Amino acid sequence: MSRYIKSRKHAVAPLAALAASLTFPVAHAADAPATADAGSTTAAAAASPYLPQVKIEGSAQSDYKADKSASSKLTQPLLETPKTISVIKKEVLREQGAVSLIEALQNTPGITMQLGENGNTSAGDTFQMRGFSASTSTFVDGIRDLGAVTRDVFNLEQIEVVKGPAGADTGRGASAGYINLITKLPQIDNSIDGTISVGDASRKRASVDVNQKVADNTAVRLNAVWQDNGVPGRSAIERKTYGVAPSIGFGLNTATRFFLYSQHVRQDGRPDGGLPAIGWPAYSVAAPAATASQLDKDRAAALAVAPKVDRDNFYGSYGDKEKVKADMVTAKLEMDLGGDTTVRNISRYGRTHMDRILTGIIGITAVDPTNRDTWTIARSRQGVDQTNEILANQTSLNTSFRTAGLKHDLSTGVELMYERQETLNFTTTGTIPAANLYNPNPNDALPMPVRNGSGNEGSTTTTAIYALDTLSVTDALKLTLGLRTEHYNVRTTTTAVATTGGLTATKFSAGKWITSWNAAALYKLAENGTAYVAAANSLTPPGSGNFVLSATGQQAGTADAQETKNYELGTKWDLLNKRLNLTAALYRSENDGVVSVDPITNLSTQGGKVRVQGIELAAVGQLTNFWQVTAGVQTMDAKALNQRAASTATNPNQVVTDGIRWTPKWSATVWTSYQWNDITVAGGVRHVAEQKRVVTVGQPAATGLGTLPDYTVVDLMGAYRVNKNVSLQLNVTNLFDKDYMSSLNNGGGRLVLGAPRAVTLMANIGF
Template identity: 50%
Template sequence: MTIRSRKHQKVSHLAALIAAAIPGMAFAQTEEAQGELNLPEMVVTSKTEVPYKADKSANSKLTQPLLDTPKTVQVIKKEMLREQGANSLMEALRNTPGITMQLGENGNTSAGDTFMMRGFSTQNSTFVDGVRDLGAVSRDVFNLEQVEVVKGAAGSDIGRGASSGYINLISKLPTLTDEVFATIGYGTADKSNLTADINQQLGDNSAFRLNLMRRDGDVDGRDYVDNSSYGVAPSIAFGLDTDTRLYLYSQHVRQDNTPDGGIPTIGMHGFYNADAGLDAGGKVDSENYYGAKGDYERIDGDMFSIKVEHDFNDALTLRNLSRWGRSNNDRVLTGVNGLNAPTATPSTWTVDRRRQVVDQENEILANQTSLSAAFDTFGLRNELAAGLELMSEKQLNRGYDVKAQTIDGVPYTAVPVPPANLYDPSAHDGLGDPYKTGAYSDGETKTAALYVFDTLHLNQQWALNGGVRFEHYRTETDSVAITDEARVPGSAYESGDLTSWNAGVLFKPAENGSIYLSYANSLTPPGSGNFNLAASAADSSSNEQVGLDPQETEHVELGTKWDLLDKRLALTLAAYRTENDKQVSYDAFAARYFQEGKTRVDGVELGLVGQLSNFWQVSAGIAHMKTKQIDQLSHRASTGVTSENTGVRWSPDLTATLWTSYTLGDLTLGGGARYVSEQDRVVTSGTDLSTQNMPSIPSYWVADAMAAYRVNDNVNLRLNVYNLFDEDYIETLNNGGSRARMGTPRSAMLTTELSF
C-alpha cells in the first residue's frame, strides 16, 4: 500500500469514522457544507511486494525509479540472500555478472573482500549507506537490507576512483512493527550459523532494532582452516511516520579466522616448470594445509552512525548522516611459492613458504548533508538531489620481515621458515613469526565535495538526466622504509580539485519501458586507493607518484529497461564502453615513463529479476566483455626487457548467474548456477604460453540447490546444497601462478527459520 500523504490519510480516516457514526449526516450535507469540510485529495495505490525485485534505489542521489535511471543498477534484496543462505558480501555478489574475485600477488594473499568488476579493481569502492567503507575485511550480510551494485564510471556519485562502479550496502533500520526473525543453521564441516533480527515498536513513532550474528566452523575441503565471527548491530529511531526522523545505529563485528594460503598448482591444467621432473608431477591433495597452527587472522570492525531526515513538505526533504568507523586487521599467514625436487622421488619434494603479515588500521570520519526536491521550472518537472560531503579517511600499515639484518645498529636474527613437504605437509612445523621492523605507511585523505543531480522531464516521454560533483582532496603520507638495512623516513602529499559529471537522455516508448543513452566519467588521483604516495620519479612505473595527473575514466552506455508482467518482472539490456586513460607506461624511445597507457572495456549485459508468476521467482544475468590495454608497456631494468600488456588479468569474456525458486503450497524448491569463462593471468603480447605457469584459470560451472518447507506460520525449514555436482575448479589464482585457492566442494547447510 503506497500513500502519497500521511496528513491526507489522517483526515480521510477521520471522515470515514464520522460517516460510519452518523450516516444520516456525514455526506448528506449541502454542497456548501461539503465545501466547508474541504477534504484534501488522497491517492491510494495497491502494489503486491515482489520478493526479488526492487523498484527504487535506497540511494537518494538516484532521483528516479530504477526503470528510468540511465545506468546499470542491480539491487540484491535480503529475501534472495536468505533463500541462498548467503553469509558474506562475496557470496551476495555472485548474483551479479561481471564480478570476479582475486587472490593477490605472489607471496601476498589479498585480505578481505577483493574483487574486480568490469575489468577494474573495485574493492576500494564499497560503501555503507552511501559512505565509503574502508578496511581489509570480509563483510557479513547479517545487517543488510539489500546490496546495490551500480556499474559504470561513477565519479559524480561517489568521488575519486569508481572506474567501473561501486557497491552500496544498505543497513537494516527500525520500523513501526513488532517482528522477530531468527535462524539456526548447521552444516557440513561442522559449521554453525545463528542470526537474529528483532524489531520492537517503542511508542507511536519510535522503534528499536537489534541484529545479531554468530558463525563458527571449519572450511569445507580444507584441513585446519576455520572461521569464527560474531556481530552486534543495535539501532533506535524516533519520529517514524512523522516529518522529522532520527536514527542512531551502530555495527560491531569480530572475526577470528585461520587464513588460507592456498595450495601449489603443480599437476593442474596449465602448470609449467622448467624442471622436467616437476613439470610431470601430480596434483597435491586439495585439502593440504601448508601453514602453521599459529597462523591467525583477527578482524575488529566498529561503526557508529547518526542520520536525521526532515520533510519540509511532500516535495522537499533534508538529510544529514554522520559516521565514525574503524577497522583493524591483524593477520599472520603462510603462503606457498617455489618448488624443489632434490631427488626423482616425489615424496622428497618440497615447497617454499613465505610468512606474511597484514597489520592494518583504517579509520573514517564523515558527514553528509543532502537535499531532495521536486519542483516545476517553466512548466517542466524537475527532481533534484544536491549535497555537501566532508570526509577524512586514514590507513596505517606496519611492516614486518623474516630475514636476518641489522637496522640502525640493531641486529635481527632470521625467522625460521622451512619448506614444507609438497605432498605431505605438516601443520606442526616450527615456523617463526615475522618481526616488526619499524617500517610503516600512514596515509590520510581529506575530501570536501559538492554535488547536484537533476532529472528534467520535457514531457511524458522524454527526460534529461545530469549531475556534477566538485571535489577538493588532499592526500598525505608519512612513512618509514627499510633501505640498505636502515630506516629511511619519508613524506609526501598531493592535493587538487576534481570535477566529475554524468549526463543522460531517456525516452519512454511506453509507461513500463525506457531507452537511454548516458555518459559519465571518474577521476583517480595518485594515492586515492591505498593512501600511499611515492616521490615523483621519471623512471618509476608507479601510479602513485606525486605530481601525476589523475587517471580519467570515460563511460558511454546505451540501454533499455522494461517492467513486464504487470510490473512484476524487470528486464534490462545495456551495451557500454569504458576507457581509463593516463596510466603510467614506458616509452621505449625516450627510455622513461609517461602517462600514455589506457585500458578499454567493451561489453554487453542482460539482466532479469522478479516474478514469472505469483509462485515463481527468478534473478538472472549474463555479461560479455572484451578488455584491452593500449600503449601499456613496462620495463625491467635488470634484464633490459620491455614488455607490452594487451589484456586485463582476471577479466573473463563471459559470466552468467541464475537463481530461481518455485513455491508449491508449503514447499519451496529453488536452485541456481553461475558460469565464469577462462580468466587470463598472462596478458603480455607475444608470450609463448606453453612456457608460462598457469597462464589462465579454466572456465567453470557451479550449481546450487535449495528446498524449504514451512511447518507452520512460525517455523520454516530450509536445506541448501552448494556445488551440487561437486565441480572441481580453481576459484582464485595468485598473480604469479604458483598457488591457487580451490572452489568449495559439495557442501550443505540445514537452517531453521523462526518468525514471530
Template identity: 45%
Template sequence: MNHIKSRKHPTALVRTSQGMGAAAAVSMAAFAAPAMAQTTAAPQRLPEVRVQTNADVPYKADSVALPKFTQPLVDTPQTITVIRKEIMEQQVATTLTEALRNTPGITLQLGENGNTQTGDSIFMRGFDTSGSIFVDGIRDLGNISRDVFNIEQVEVVKGPSGSDNGRGTSSGYINLVSKTPGLEAFNNGSVSAGTDNRLRATADLNKPLDLSIPGSALRLNLMAQDFGTPGRDYVKSKRVGFAPSIAFGLGTPTRTYFNYLYIDQNNRPDGGVPTYGLPGYIGARGPRVDSENYYGSRSDYDDIKLHMFTARFEHDFAPGTTLRNTTRLGNTEQDYVLTGVNAVTATAANPAAWTVARSRQGRHQTNSIFTNQTNLTTEFQTGALKHSLSTGVELIYERQNQTNGSVVGPAQAAANLYAPSVNDVFRPLTTTGAYTRGSTLSAAAYAFDTIKLSEQWLINGGLRFERFNTETNGATYTAAAGATPASLAQNPQLKVNDNLTSWKLGTVFKPAPNGSVYVTVSNSYQPPGGTNFQLGTGTNNNNPALALTPQKGSNVELGTKWDLLDGKLATTAAIYRAENKNELVSDGLTPATFNQIGKRRVDGVELGAVGQITPALNISAGFAYMDPKIIQGVVNGANANQGGVIVFSPRRTFTSWVTYRLPIGLTIGGGVRYVSPTATSSNQVVTSGVTGTQDYTVVDALLSYPVSKNVSLQLNVNNLFDKNYIASVNNGRSRYIPGVSRNALLTANLKF
C-alpha cells in the same frame, strides 16, 4: 583541473580521534534535538520513502536507497543490480562476496605475496573495485570480509562513480544498505548447521517503543558464526556481530536514526594452494596437488574488530522535499599472520621429495573514517520542465595506519609439495618498527537533476566538485648485512592535493510508461594514493615529485529497461565501453622509464531479469560478456603486454537463482553460475606459472518447507556436482584459492 601540487614538509593540519569523537557527539546532539522537540500532539503525516519494493515480489527492487538517484530504476540511465535480503537468506549468504554471486561480471583476486587479499577483493567489468565499497553511501575501507547479517540489500552500480562518490575506477561501486528500525514489531531468527563443521545463528528483532517521542522504534541484529571452509583443511571463519539501532519520528516529517555496528572476527586465513600441475601450468612435470592441502600453521590468524557509529537526521519540508544529514565515525582494525606458498622445487627424482617455498607475512592495519554528509532532494518546475533535484555537500576524513611483520634472519623452511604439515617449525614474525601512515581529507559539493521534458523524454545529469589532500609518512627497515647493523630510516613526508570535477549525463526515452531506452556517458578519477593513501618516492609508484595526473575512467552505455508482467518482472539490457587511462607504465627497457600513457578498455554487453513470473515462480538471472584489452601498455621486454587482455576478466559470466513454491507449501529452487576461462597474465609471452583458469559451472540447490507459521526448514546444497575450480589466483600465478567443494547447510528460520 588544477595541476597536482607536491609538498614534502610536515603539515599543520592534525586530526585526532578525540577530535573526531567530539565532533560526532556535537552532531548527535544536533540531530537529536529536532526529534526530542516532538510532542505527543498529532504530527503531520507524510509518507516515508526508503527502499521501494513490491511486497509480493521478493527479489525485485523498484529503486535504490541512495538519495542521489532521483528516479525509479526503470527510468535510471545506468546498469544497477539490487540484491535483496530475500535472495541472500534463501542462499544462506554470509558475506558480501557470496551475495555478489547474484550479479554477472564480477570476479575475485588473491593478491601478491606481501599483500595477500584476506577480504572482499572484487574485480568488476575488468577493473579493481575493492576500494569502491560503501555502506549507506559512505566509503568503507579495510581489507576485510564483510558480513551481511545487518544488510537489507546490496546495490551494485556499474559505470564510473566519480559524480556519485568521488575518487574511483571506471567499473563502478557497491553499496550495502543497513537494516533500520520500523513501526511493525517482529522477531526473526535463524540457526544453521552444516557439513565442514559449520554453525551460524542470527537474530533480527524490531520493537516499536512507547515513548513520549512519536514513531520510536528499536531494532537489534545479532550474529554468531563458527565455520570451517568446505574443501579446505584448517581454514576457518569465526565471528560475532552486534548491531543495535534506534529511530525517532518514524511516520512523521522529522526522523532521527542512531546505528551502531560491531563485528569481531577470529579467522584462520588461507594462504593458497600451489598452481603446480594445474591445466595451463608452464613447466609442470608432476600431478596437481590436493586442493585440500593447507601449507600454513595452526597459529596463523586473521583478527578483525570493526566499530561503526552512524547518526542520520531527515526532515520533510514538503511532499517531495527532504533534507538529510548523516554523520559516521568508523574504525576497522585488522591483525593477521599468514603463510603463503611460492616457487616449487621439483629437481629430485621422486616427486614425494618435491618442495614449495613458503613466505610468512603479517600486518596490523587500522582504517578510520569520519564523515558528514548533507543532502537535499526536492521537486520543482521551471516553465514546462519538471525537475527532480538531489544536491549536497560532503566532508570526509579517512586514515590508514599499517605496520608489517616479517621474518628476520633465516627464511621460513619449505613445505613438502604434496604432503605439507601444520606441525612444521614456523618462523616467528618480528615487527621491525617500519610503518606507513596515510590520510585523505576531502570536501565535495554535488548536484543531480532529472529534467522531465515530456511524458516520453527525460534528461539526467550529475556534477561533483571535490578538493582532496592526501598525505603519507612512514619508516623503512633495512635488514642487517654482515657486520652492518639493521637500520630504521624515516621516510620523507609526501603530500598531494588537487581538484576533481566528475560528471555524468544521460538521456532517457520512454516508449511506454513501463519501459525506457537510454544512453549515458560518465567519468571518474583515481588520484595518486587514492586507493590506499600510500605515496612513494620511486619512478614506478605514486610519487608526488612526478606530478602525476589522476587516472581517468570513462564509460559510454546504451541500454533499455522494461518492467513486465504488471511491473513484477524487471528486464534490462545494455552495451557499454569502459576505459581507464593515464596509467603509469614502463617502456620495458633497461633501465626502465615510466610514463603515464597506459590505457585499458572493456567493451561489454550485460543482460538481466529479476522478479516474479507467476505468484509461485521467482527468478533472478544475469549474463555478461566482456572484451577486455590493454590498448596502451608495455611494448618491450619480457613484460610486454600491449594488445594483451586484462587479467581476472572472463569474457562470459552467467548467474541465476530460481525458486518455485508447490501447492503443498514446499519450495524448490537453485541456481547455476558459469564463468568462462580467465587470463592470469596480460603479458604477450608467459614463461612461468599458470597461464589462466578453466571455465566452470557450479550448480546450487534449495529445498524449503514451512513446518508452521513460526518455523520453516531450509536445506541448501552448494556445488551440487562437486565441481573443482579456481576461485581466485595471485598476481604471480603461483598459488590459488580453490572454489568450495560440495557442502550442505540445514537452516531453521524462526518468526514470531
C-alpha cells in the same frame, strides 16, 4: 480489484510471501474465487501468516524485484534510472544461504575475485567489476567503507550494485562503479526473526533480527550474528564471526526522523595461504638453460607431469591467525520540509583493525625427481597490522520544482570526509623450513614475524559538493545531469629500515580539485518501457586507493589522475503487470592515464589506456505468481592499449601488454524458485569463463598457470513450512562437486579452490 492480506511482515519460509499473496492461474485455480483475476489475491492466500498487511492493486509483489534505489542520490524509479543497477534483496540471500558479501555478489555477473601476489594473500573483500578494481568502492548507506574485512550480510536490507564510472555519485576512484550496502533500520512494528544453521565442516551459525515498537513513533532494532565454521575441503581453516548491530529510530512515520545505529563485528580465524598450482592443466615449468645439469633437466621434466596436491593440504602453521575488529557508529537525521523537499544529514565514525600472520608458499623443488615424497615447497611468513579509520559527514537536499515549464528532481549536497590508514610491517628472522609438497605438516615450528618499525601511514581529506538533476522535458523525455567537484588532499609517510640500521621516513603529499560528471537522456517508449543513452566519468588520483604515494610512477604525487569514461546505451522494461523487469545495456569504459613508456624514447609517460566493452542483460521478478527468477549475463572485451614496459640491458625489447587480467569474456548467473503450498524449491547456476593471468604479447606463462580456467557451478535449495512460525531449509552448494579454482595469484603458482559440494540445514523462525 483490490484485496487485503493480513499476516506477518517477515517471511519465515523462503518465498512464502509470494506463495501466499497471489493466484497461480492454472495449478491453483481451484483455490481461487470464481471471479478472481490472474493478478488477484486468493482466499487461501489471505489466510497466510507470512505477509504484512498490504493492498494489491491487480499486480503481484516480488521478493526479488526492487522498484527504487534506497540511495537519495538516485531520485527516479529504477525503470527510469539511466544506469545499470542490480539490487540484491535479503530475501534472495536467505534462500541461497549466502552469508558474506562475496557470496551475495555471485548474483550479478561481471564481478571476479582477486588473490594477492605470491606470498601475500589479499584480506577481506577483494574483487574487480567490469575489469576494474572495485575493492575501495564499497559503501554503507552512501558512505565509503574501508578495511580488510570479510563483510557479513546479517545487518543488510539489500545490496545495490551500480556499474560503470560513477564519479558524480560517489567521488574519486569509482572507475568500475560502486556497491552500496543498505543497513536494516527500525520500523513501526513488532517482529522477531531468527535463523539457525548447521552444515559441513562443523559450520554453525545463528542470527537474530528483533524489531520492537517502544512508543507511538519510536522503535528499536537489534541484529546479531554468531558463526563458527570451518571451510569444506579445508580442515585446517577455521573462521569465527561475532556481530551485533543495535539501532533506534525516533519520529518514525513523521516529518522529522532521527536514527542512531551502530555495527560491531569481530572475526577470528586461521587464514588460507592457498595451494600450489602444480598438476592443473596447462601448468608450466621454466625451461632449464641449455647449460643446466642433467639433474636440473630431470627435475623440470618431473615437475611438468606431476599430479595435483590434495585439496585438504595446509602449508601454513596452526599458529597463523587473522583477527579483525570492525566498528562503526552512525547518526542520521531526515526532515521533510513539504513540497517534495527533504533534508538529510548523516555522520559516521568507523574503525577497522586487522592483525594477521599468514604463511605463503613460493617455489617448488623436486629434490629427487624420481621420488615425489622428497619434493618440497618454500614458505614465507607475513605479518600485517593495519588500521583504517573514517570520519564522515554528509548533508543533502532532495527537492522537486519547476522552472520554465520543466520539472526538476534535484539531489544536491556537501560531503566532508577524513580517511586514514596505518600499516605496520613485520620481519621474519631465522630460517623458514620448507614444507613437504604432498604431505605438509601444520605442526612444523615456524619463526614468528616481529615488528621491525617500518610501515606506511596515509590520510586523505575530502571536501565535495555535488548536484544531480533530472529534468522532465516532456512526460516521456527526461534528461539527467550530474556534477561533483571535490578537493582531496593525500598525505603519506613511509618508514623504512635503513641499510645502515635505524629507520628513515619519506613523506609525500598531493592535493587538487577534481570534477566528475554524468549526462543521460531517457525516453519512455511506453508506460512500462524506457530507452536511454548515458555518459559518465570518474577520476582516480594518486594515492586515492591505498594511501601510498611515491617519488615516481603512477603513485607519484605529481602524476595526473587516471580518468575513466563510460558510455552506455540501454533499455529497461517492466513486464507481466510490472512483476518482471528486463534490462539490456551496451557499455564501453575507457581508462586513460595509465603509466607506460614511449616506444621511441623508452621513457615513462601516462599514455597507456584500458578499454572494456560489452553487453549486459538481466531479468528479475516473477514469471508467474509462484515462480521467481533473478538472472544476468555479461560479456567483456577487455584490452590494454599502448601499454609497454621499458626495455633494459638484459631485455632489449619492450614488453607490450594487450589484455587485462581476471576479465572473463563472459559470465552468467541465474537463481530461480517456485513454491507449491508449503514447499519451496529453488536452484541456480553460476558460470565464469576463462580468465587470463598472462596478458603480455608473445610471452606465454614461463611458470605456473597462465589462465584461470572457466567453471560452472550448480546450487539447489528446498524448504518446507512446518507451521506459521517455523520453516526448514536445505541448501546444497556445488551440487555436482565441481573441482574448480575461484582465484589465482598474479604469479600463477598459487590458487584458492572453490568450495566442494556442501550441505547446510537451516531453521527459520519468525514471530
